Every structure is written in C-alpha cells, then in structure tokens.
Amino acid sequence: MPRPRAFDVDEATDRALELFWTRGFEGATLDQLTTAMGINRPSLYATFGSKEGLFQRALERYVAGPAAPVLAAIEAETARDAAFRMMRFYSDAVGIAGRPRGCLLVQGALVCNDANVGIRDVLSAKRQATLALLTKRFERAKREGELPKDASAADLARYVWSVCQGLAVQSMDGATREQLRRVVDLAMQAFPC
Known part of the structure; x- marks a missing residue:
C-alpha cells in the first residue's frame, strides 16, 4: 500500500x-x-x-492564477479596452509583492537545448493560443464596426501581443511600473479608433 x-x-x-x-x-x-x-x-x-x-x-x-487577467482582458467590452487592459496588466505586474518579474510564458524556455524542445514548444503554443484569442476578439470588433474595415485584426493582435511581451522583458531588465505605463500610453496612441 x-x-x-x-x-x-x-x-x-x-x-x-x-x-x-x-x-x-x-x-x-x-x-x-x-x-x-x-x-x-x-x-x-x-x-x-x-x-x-x-x-x-x-x-x-x-x-489559471497570476496570468488569468490576460485572458480576462481579452473579453473586455471594447477591443480598445481589451488591448489597454492586456498591456496595462504587463506594466502593472512589476512590483507585485511576492511575485517574480516578467512572464513565465516569455522567459520560461525561449532558448533551450535539444532535450527540452518540448517545453519550449508548449510555451510557444500557449503564446500562440493567446494571440489567436486576441485576433478573434479584434475580428469581432471589426464585424461590429468598432475597428476600421481596413484594419488587420491579425496584425493588430500581433502588435498588442508583441508590446505585452516586450513589457515583460523590460520588466525583467528592471523597468519601473511608471516607465512601462508610459510605453502602454504610447502604444495606445497607435491603436485604431
């Protein structure tokens, strides 16, 4: 037994x-x-x-825990708010007491030896799944007239997700919450109305 x-x-x-x-x-x-x-x-x-x-x-x-707000942000009422909430999550994650900086999905295994390619692929699949959800959210926003007809939902999703991942890396490099929030503000200026 x-x-x-x-x-x-x-x-x-x-x-x-x-x-x-x-x-x-x-x-x-x-x-x-x-x-x-x-x-x-x-x-x-x-x-x-x-x-x-x-x-x-x-x-x-x-x-399901620390990263859950990312998926919740995608369901925001507007596409603009979804983008803002996602990026703001990454900027504000800096300095949360008791939590490491950065993002496990980004820094967990970007580069690894051949024996651990499966782990790298799992993390890549999680990142790609988030990108796909964000793309669907922006496609819905286009259908509902919230985004311009000529906007590319896929390109816009990749832009927002790239900013989020960049914020995670900058966090690891010691950027402050205030510095990262300014990046979010700049990124939102490029978001189509």
Missing part, C-alpha cells in the same frame, strides 16, 4: 512555479526545485512523473 503524501501538492507546485518563473525551465535544477518544494526527488517523481511534468503542472497554475 502506498504511503500518503507528506506534503501539500499545491503549495509545492507554487514553490516550483516561482523557481521556474525566475530561472526558467533549464535554469531551475532538480536540487533547487526539491529544496524549494521541501521534498525529495523520489517524491517529485512519484507525484509529478518528471521535471517536465512538474513544469506542466506549474504552468497550469500560472495560467
């Missing part, structure tokens, strides 16, 4: 998430992860299957 777990899986996953968020998939070693989680390697493997399985679980918690 298997022994009951002696640790809280959600709490351990949250600790792993923070480490992945700050160090990326490859930068977070198994020793660092097990220490942060307060478990040993056999417990990690028994619960999550592998480091990759742990990352997948942490990524799910990230998308």
Whole structure:
C-alpha cells in the first residue's frame, strides 16, 4: 500500500512555479526545485512523473492564477479596452509583492537545448493560443464596426501581443511600473479608433 503524501501538492507546485518563473525551465535544477518544494526527488517523481511534468503542472497554475487577467482582458467590452487592459496588466505586474518579474510564458524556455524542445514548444503554443484569442476578439470588433474595415485584426493582435511581451522583458531588465505605463500610453496612441 502506498504511503500518503507528506506534503501539500499545491503549495509545492507554487514553490516550483516561482523557481521556474525566475530561472526558467533549464535554469531551475532538480536540487533547487526539491529544496524549494521541501521534498525529495523520489517524491517529485512519484507525484509529478518528471521535471517536465512538474513544469506542466506549474504552468497550469500560472495560467489559471497570476496570468488569468490576460485572458480576462481579452473579453473586455471594447477591443480598445481589451488591448489597454492586456498591456496595462504587463506594466502593472512589476512590483507585485511576492511575485517574480516578467512572464513565465516569455522567459520560461525561449532558448533551450535539444532535450527540452518540448517545453519550449508548449510555451510557444500557449503564446500562440493567446494571440489567436486576441485576433478573434479584434475580428469581432471589426464585424461590429468598432475597428476600421481596413484594419488587420491579425496584425493588430500581433502588435498588442508583441508590446505585452516586450513589457515583460523590460520588466525583467528592471523597468519601473511608471516607465512601462508610459510605453502602454504610447502604444495606445497607435491603436485604431
């Protein structure tokens, strides 16, 4: 009969998430992860299957938790407000107490060795899925007359998403909330009425 777990899986996953968020998939070693989680390697493997399985679980918690406002922003009443709320989320994420800077989807594994291409691809798929949702939102705005007929929903979505990802990188480089909000203000000046 298997022994009951002696640790809280959600709490351990949250600790792993923070480490992945700050160090990326490859930068977070198994020793660092097990220490942060307060478990040993056999417990990690028994619960999550592998480091990759742990990352997948942490990524799910990230998308449902800290990153949830991004998907909520897409559903804003207007396309302009959706763009603003998405970018403002990235500018305002700087300095949230107890949270790392940047975005796990951006910095988790942009570059990795061949053994970890699957992790890079998972993160890329999540970013592409968000881009697709934003594109659909802007297509709807075009149909409803909110955006000019000649506006490209796909290009506009890529523009907004690129600004969001750039804000995440600037956050990692130490930009302040005020500096990033000014970038959002400039980006919104380019958003079609």
